[in-house]
Amino acid sequence: MVVMSRIFRLSCTIAATAQLLVAAPATAQEDAEKFYKGKTVQAVVGYSPGSTFELYLRLLTRHIGKHIPGNPNIVLQHMPGAGSLKATNYLAAVAPKDGSVFGMPNPVNTIEPLIDPKNSRFDPRTFIWLGSLNTEISTCAFWSKDLRTLDDLKKREVIAGSTGPASGSTIDARVLAALTGVKFKVVTGYGNLNDIRLAAERGETDGFCGLLVSALKTDYWEQYKSGRMAVPVQMGLAKHAEFPNIPNAYELVSSEEDRQLFRLIFGPWSYGRPLFVPPGTAPERVAVLRAAFQRVVKDPAYLAETKKINLEIQPTGPEAIAKLVDEILRTPPPVVERARHVLGVANR
Structure with a gap:
């Protein structure tokens, strides 16, 4: 009887654990749907209409909303200035950190803290990447x-x-x-x-x-x-x-x-059309947006629209971007100094 009782209690424990494991994703899904339902999400781009960055993000906003629980409205926000540095500085330091904002910076902005630190108020290693839509040359x-x-x-x-x-x-x-x-x-x-x-x-x-x-x-x-x-x-x-x-x-x-x-x-053009959310964004919201990115780059309707205008899509994951950024930011100081001289940073 003692053995049977122990077996019964173990079975109950296993069953309860299984129910919790099943319930956890459902709860996360429900929380995300509750947050995003009826909400407007801003997609920030650092260029005016007509740029290829704007084109990439505009097409994405037409499709990614249906892959986010609650199907929020995605609105494109143009924030041109300083080769998208204005938008990048905003996303890094000012934008809400609740998952209601993401953006597409110029990837070259990620080296600006090395090249021109006075005009770059951010550390790209803190950016929370969702992925990149294309590898550029x-x-x-x-x-x-x-x-x-x-x-x-x-x-x-x-x-x-x-x-x-x-x-x-x-x-x-x-x-x-x-x-x-x-x-x-x-x-x-x-x-x-x-x-x-x-x-x-x-x-x-x-x-x-x-x-x-x-x-x-x-x-x-x-x-x-x-x-x-x-x-x-x-x-x-x-x-x-x-x-x-x-x-x-x-x-x-x-x-x-x-x-x-x-x-x-x-x-940096290896992650040529990157998307990130502000540093400090809640992990559960990051997970939702990363999952949406992974689904949209496989969405037949999205891919058909990009193919129609001959727009390349070669996705890169967030971990690969973070690794590339870290490698580039470890460039030896003499090379950085040479880059400053070649680019004429002192005369900007």
Whole structure:
């Protein structure tokens, strides 16, 4: 009888534990649904309408809400300024930490605390990543008929248009010049890359650097395929699969110091369309939003819409992003100092 009683009590304990394990996910689901039902969630982007960052986030907001318990309304909030640093600073220090806000910064912002700490009031290692929608590779695009190859770029001074001194169109041209010897004259003051394209077609500039492959495929694909525009070089830690014959600047540098500079500047594009929530956001809300991200990047309706406009989707998980950020932020100080000099940080 004693043995039977013990067996009975053990069986009851096991049954109760099983019920708790089943109930826990249900309770978390119910809590999330209660919080998000009828709520508006802000999706912050550091650029104006028309940018590829805005396009990525806008398409995401159309689909991710149905994958969040309670199906909240997702509203896109534009917060342009300083190459998305304004938005990144807001998300890092000001935005609510209750799971009602997430955002997509320019990934290059994650190196700004190294490059320009006075204007970067955050530590990227504290960011709580949800994932990244795409791995990016930067390129240069030229409309001048005598600039078709990387060797062509080295034959004369190249006039590259730029949207600002801290923009990718300036940064990429300056770093490419330092690593390959191309002589760029960077002309700033253009409102956006399309303005530079129009200037190139008028003969005012040759073109620009800082054109990401995703933007190339959505905005300039026909011009590239027709030959009206040339892409003589790409800048990524690996070549893009669709451009095996375009030289990759990373493969051309010979010294470890040059490779370290390249990884510092272009490495962040490995997590090229990242999403994060403010540091300190409740873990249970982070789990909900991460799960929603994982589901939306497999959502047939979402993928059909991105495919329709030729928008690349190559997801990266939050753990991989955190690891890459940590590796980049451990760049040796001499390399960081060289980057500051190359980018002209003192004159910003």
